Amino acid sequence: MARIYHDALIYLSLTAVEPPATFLRRMPEVNDTVPKTTCCIIGGGPAGIMLGFLLARAGVSVTVLEKHKDFFRDFRGDTIHPSTLELLYELGLLDKFLEIRHSRITQASACIGDYAVTIADFSHLPTHAKYIALMPQWDFLDFIASEAAKLPTFTLRMGWEATDLLQNGGVTRGVIARTPDGTVKIPATLTVGCDGRHATSREAGHLPLIESGVPIDVLWLRLPRHDSDPENGLGYVNYARLMVLINRIDYFQVAYIIEKGTFPQLQQAGLKDFQESMARIVPFLADRVGEIDSWDKVKLLTVQVNRLTHWSSPGLLCIGDAAHAMSPVGGIGINIALQDAVATANILSEALYFNSLTPHHLRQVQQYREKAVRRTQAFQVFAHRILNRVLHSSGPVHAPLILRFVTHIPGFRHVMARLIGMGIQPEHIAAHRHAAHPGAG
Structure with a gap:
């Protein structure tokens, strides 16, 4: 009361x-x-x-x-997940939205040391767009x-x-x-x-x-992308580092994961060490890491x-x-x-x-x-x-046996796709009878 x-x-x-x-x-x-x-x-x-x-x-x-x-x-x-694309479909805007230049992730993959694995396969999601749109x-x-x-x-x-x-x-x-x-x-x-x-x-x-408490920060930068480079979402784990490449068609938006608070030490070590680190983690980027020729091209995102x-x-x-x-x-x-x-x-x-x-x-x-x-x-x-x-860790990373086992369990990729692509509680557009204009439901 x-x-x-x-x-x-x-x-x-x-x-x-x-x-x-x-x-x-x-x-x-x-x-x-x-x-x-x-x-x-x-x-x-x-x-x-x-x-x-x-x-x-x-x-x-x-x-x-x-x-x-x-x-x-x-x-x-940059990631527009299937759950969000479904909202656009419910609003009658999906086809129009997809006319905007974008790339698509149909699978999420990772390279852990020398072990490549598909983490999620979005092709079985109960949505109209079965992929992540990147723009x-x-x-x-x-x-x-x-x-x-x-x-x-x-x-x-x-x-x-x-x-x-x-x-x-x-x-x-x-x-x-x-x-x-x-x-x-x-x-x-x-x-x-x-x-x-x-x-x-x-x-x-x-x-x-x-x-x-969060133990990581992210360095945000971009590197040129070639047509022969991988298209799907890729995370690379090696040598005590993690890099994620986001395909923006003409270039990669790169997330370089570091231990929280260590960006000043990286800067003190110099750009050459930073460039070599990126090339060591993702070898096919070795011919373009030199594009990062100033710390002004690297943005720190505090997680x-x-x-x-x-x-x-x-x-x-x-x-x-x-x-x-x-x-x-x-x-x-x-x-x-x-x-x-x-x-x-x-x-x-x-x-x-x-x-x-x-x-x-x-x-x-x-x-x-x-x-x-x-x-x-x-x-x-x-x-x-x-x-x-x-x-x-130190030195090259090796994928643990438990990871190799889990990722081959039937249905694992579909479960992960649902978790990543739709989330725990996806929402839907409600109709409003009182709306005073066409198309409001």
Whole structure:
């Protein structure tokens, strides 16, 4: 009864038209207040753009804030897994999406020392696209944003950076944002933080975070690709190192795994040692590692695995990396974020459309998604332990007998394909009877 009474009070405050004047007086100086939106989304990454699209598709007024002026960031994930391609199919967009230049992974393979093994075979998945599509993430974001822009209730603000939350009495009422024309207030019934692992939304909302120790970091670089090079996803493990090659058709996006905190030592050892290390791990790259002739061509990605104890507070919800940073293991971070976005839209669209949102709705998102997220993170933490052993080995690596045995068990590749390609809890697009435009279901 106490919880119901509390939620009822919060609901009344969420639906109030204007905050008290005393609240407005203590806000930072602003130049303007933009019209109120039903949902303000902080962050134009995969979760933010997809959530904005799905809410607008359901007739909800939504504004997405992206602090950069474009989506072009080379350190973002490239893997569009079968679960995400299935979402695009359900939206009627798959064929159009696949017109964008991309490559495909039909099998995921690894070379452990001199032992080559297929880890996953996606050809048996119960999806329309039985492969992982590889394309720069900015192409994916541009595509979803362009489709969302066709909807009358969708607004994307590029170059608008959220700097704080509008709050009163423990309730988030919108966002304060820095824009090219000055600072503005954006009143909103609901604010959703999709602003990544260094989330302003999470910090401003004082949501507590639990960190899991991670023993690895990733160096991100690109090397030329030749037509004769392997096409499928390949990880190479040898000499206390792991490299993953992502086929971007004209070049490889390379993830070079290192022990956490050791990048300065690598730099001190020099570029020549780094080049020789890459050539030793992946011999067919020996004729092109010289392309990395400056440390400016190598980006350090600090790996984190963490999660919020509470994804929400009244008027505020965090999803994707803002709620639970994922490791690059399996390349599944983007797809987990997209699954969060779909579940959020499915759960909240009706309440937002009819202005009946309560904190209970926000807690439902975490209750529904948290188990899948925590299980996925547990799998990644287990993988980190194995990687840590590799990074502390010496000399050539030899595939253990248990691995040789397990990978030949009938059905192993199909099980791994389902885990990697679809995840523990794949989501599906819900139809919304109240949507006010064609094609919303």
